[in-house]
Amino acid sequence: MPSRRVFLKNAAVAAAALSTSAIAAAQLAQGETAAAATSPKATPRAVPAAPRPSPTPSPGPSKLARELAGSLQRDLPAAHLSDSMTEKIASDINDNLVINKTFRNQKNRALPPPDFMFVAEEGEQA
Amino acid sequence: MSDVDIAFKPIAELAAMLRAKQISSLELTQLYMARLQRLGPKLNALVTPMPERALREAKAADKDLSQGVDRGPLHGIPYGVKDLLAAQGAPTTWGATPYRHQYFDYDATAVQRLANGGAVLLGKLAMIELAGGMNYNQADASFTGPCKTPWSLQHWSGGSSSGSGSCVSAGLVAFALGSETSGSILNPSSYCGVTGLRPTYGRVSRFGAMPLSWTLDKVGPICRTAADTLTVLGVIAGRDPKDKTSVDVPSARLWRLTRTITRAPGRASASQVDAPRWRLGLLKGSTKKTQPEVKRNLEQALHTLGNQVTIETVELPNVPYDAMIGAIIAGEAASIFRELIEDGRVQTLTDPAGRHGGYSYLVINAVDYIDAMRQRVVLRQQFQKLFQKVDAIVAPTFATVAYPIDLTFDKVYPGTAETNLVEAGNLAGLPAISIPSGFGLHHLPTAMTFVGPPFSEADLVELGRLYQEQTRLYTRRPPFATV
Secondary structure, eight states, X not given: OOOHHHHHHHHHHHHBSOOOOOOOOBOOOOOSSSOOOOOOBOOOSSOOSSOOOOOOOOSSOOHHXXXXXXXXXXXXXXXXXXXXXXXXXXXXXXXHHHHXXXXXXXXXXXXXXXXXXXXXXXXXOO | OOHHHHHTOOHHHHHHHHHTTSXXXXXXXXXXXXXXXXXXXXXXXXXXXXXXXXHHHHHHHHHHHHTTOOOOTTTTOEEEEETTBOOTTSBOOTTOGGGTTOBOSSOOHHHHHHHHTTOEEEEEEOOOGGGGTTOOOSSOXXXXXXXXXXXXXXXEOOSSSHHHHHHHHTTSSSEEEEEESSSTTHHHHHHHTOEEEEOOTXXXXXTTBOOSOTTTOEEEEEESSHHHHHHHHHHHBSOBTTBTTOOOXXXXXXXXXXXHTTSOTTSSOGGGSOOOOXXXXXXXXXXXXXXXXXXXXXXXXXXXXXXXXXXXEEOOOOSOHHHHHHHHHHHHHHHHTHHHHHTSGGGGSSSHHHHHHHHHHTTOBHHHHHHHHXXXXXXXXXXXXXXXXXXXXXEESSSSSOOBTTSOGGGSXXXXXXXXXXXXXXXXXXXXXXXXXXXXXXXXXXXXXXXOSTTOHHHHHHHHHHHHHHHOGGGOOOGGGGO
């Protein structure tokens, strides 16, 4: 298990990617047993480890999502991403862009710092 | 007493039988191993049986007991582990084709602690590939096929600790270990009608467990009863130098309860128990979009708890849960599985959604990840305030019964919707317990969950125990598993 220092380093590597933005809307269809209402809910495709109904497919990936997926297709030759796979990735990216939009639209920017920190020496954390 | 009767006994009763020499650990192990190998494949719940290790550990347990060496409440008790945990003697596949032949020559710390406690490892149990970390949209998301709930072979066990839930429910193991990043202990516990305990983040070492999200992953027990979960937690919990996020939190109450509840359940009625008066916070709107039976069963359960609880309505802190969990899992999972994604092996996963989901993680924004982590601090502070008002939050564990295995998740049970309690509890590192609350559509199990402040596992277990001693729902057996 990595230390928090290693964790932070890895997280930074993972996130040192491209900035993105857009939306996915989860539309829940009217049910046969439950009370009725259709309630749209924004749900990123980056789903947790237990299942949640996936969002209704959006009309199609945005230009930005397609460009990002295209860059992955070009930059990851070992992955052999076909055009149809790249289109699916664009759709996933499009759905995940809601994450960026959500944080950009947060009104409260006076958030405390995250509770992990870099330490200059190996060893026990407090 | 029939083999089936023995197979469905809670841990405390099995432990009593072992000490009274009514059965040996070897006999118990052979009984469970036969059931696991006969019924496990029908449920798609078994990855690798481990008969050699099991027989070796069982014989050692018997020898110890005969020499007066008692290793504690799990001594001689057979169990299974989610195939996300390393264990010597079998591959550790993570449920995923690219790792089918992966071997570790050591035990995960949780497995090692169980071995030190005299427990007997029967085998590795099915799971959703990579714990669902690359996304999934169907029950068939593992190279072992769709794992089924023993209550209906047309319905899914839930995930990602699929085999752990299914095998405990079918009486194929006395208990199992699962893991949760966001819902993966609670979900199969709910769909399979068993009791699952998600420990506080840091309570149990993750060394030897597949990482999916370093800041979210937890290892915990799935058992027949709430009391059993505390028994197992008492053995696996604690600081481990190999996992620097693990902590020792002295809890006299936890250990006192661990001792007192190792007696057979059901001996004392709830009215005889010196129970505190619990302040429960019923999550506002949590039954608004559930199946009607889920709502009904929760209401009946709260009625059953009666004057042992007071109930007020509470709301979750107002933070962007979906964006937070999305950014954190995507960012961390992409780092962990970067090579698998970039070299294309991820495209060999079983679920089509999992073959491309990971690529989108590679373009998650660093600023969004950090903002999600900052929001977690806010969330924790707000939960601290909430838990000054109530001892635990209660809600349905999930809005529906188990999903049909032949439908993709975007098509199941339209009109229902989940709350954000699973995400909230995981993001804040809070413990939770899922307790079966009855039966719903297609006579499938429903469940409720109690979520408490950090390191309140013993309190949550006691709540669950009060309910289970009055209803004894845990004694119900799936017809499939009684043959």
